[in-house]
Amino acid sequence: MNLFKPYRFLNKEQIESKANDILMQMKKEDFHLNWPFDASLVADALGIRLCWDKILPDNNGIIAAKIEPIKRLITINELFSEIKTNKGLEQSTIAHEIGHWVLHVNQDEADGIVKQLELALNCQATPQLFLCRSIDKSGYQTTLNSKVDIEWQAQYFASCLLMPRYILEEKRRGRNLQSWPHLYAMADELGVTISNLKNRLQDLGLIYIPKGSKQIYLGNSTPNGQQGLF
Ligand SMILES: [Zn+2]
Numbered sequence: 513m514n515l516f517k518p519y520r521f522l523n524k525e526q527i528e529s530k531a532n533d534i535l536m537q538m539k540k541e542d543f544h545l546n547w548p549f550d551a552s553l554v555a556d557a558l559g560i561r562l563c564w565d566k567i568l569p570d571n572n573g574i575i576a577a578k579i580e581p582i583k584r585l586i587t588i589n590e591l592f593s594e595i596k597t598n599k600g601l602e603q604s605t606i607a608h609e610i611g612h613w614v615l616h617v618n619q620d621e622a623d624g625i626v627k628q629l630e631l632a633l634n635c636q637a638t639p640q641l642f643l644c645r646s647i648d649k650s651g652y653q654t655t656l657n658s659k660v661d662i663e664w665q666a667q668y669f670a671s672c673l674l675m676p677r678y679i680l681e682e683k684r685r686g687r688n689l690q691s692w693p694h695l696y697a698m699a700d701e702l703g704v705t706i707s708n709l710k711n712r713l714q715d716l717g718l719i720y721i722p723k724g725s726k727q728i729y730l731g732n733s734t735p736n737g738q739q740g741l742f
Pocket residue numbers: 608612632633634662663666
């Protein structure tokens with residue numbers, strides 16, 4: 513038996529449903545879910561410990577965090593300086609690792625296997641995952657690049673966990689989604705990075721920002737009616 517589930521395609525609805533199920537279960541268990549969200553609460557609910565420690569770079573570069581399923585332990589790399597000063601990135605990284613646990617770890621095996629395996633997250637991939645997704649949105653399905661895809665899945669899970677639709681609805685009230693200052697204020701209230709929020713809103717079809725532009729359009733298409741990529 514393998515500690516990691518074999519690769520399988522998961523669509524956005526399936527991933528969002530997994531994230532929502534966890535939040536619902538936490539509510540039933542009387543966890544107080546507040547925003548800005550504290551993803552470590554989800555780790556608590558799932559019986560996963562969190563720690564900060566030094567993780568040395570490997571051949572692929574700096575590592576942001578890792579999850580060791582057998583130890584039920586997420587380690588955030590204290591050598592990854594950006595994460596120490598960016599609370600949203602910290603939350604996104606924790607939620608991303610939880611995403612691997614929920615989506616990719618064979619949890620029954622994790623408790624039974626003695627051999628230690630680690631799933632490392634390359635830090636260079638973390639902030640760029642959304643970029644990768646926009647480039648590879650169709651590519652990951654056709655090329656079946658499972659490594660890229662599981663990273664995308666974990667990051668999409670993180671986005672759904674940190675920004676469930678009902679909270680986004682609440683936080684957008686009275687906001688102008690075409691205004692960057694309003695989006696920054698929303699990101700602060702949600703406890704996420706502006707990139708996370710921007711991508712989530714685009715995924716939901718609430719806004720569209722043409723590639724290379726700072727102009728925000730409402731909806732999921734450009735003014736001339738062309739459909740956006742998201
Ligand atoms: Zn990852």
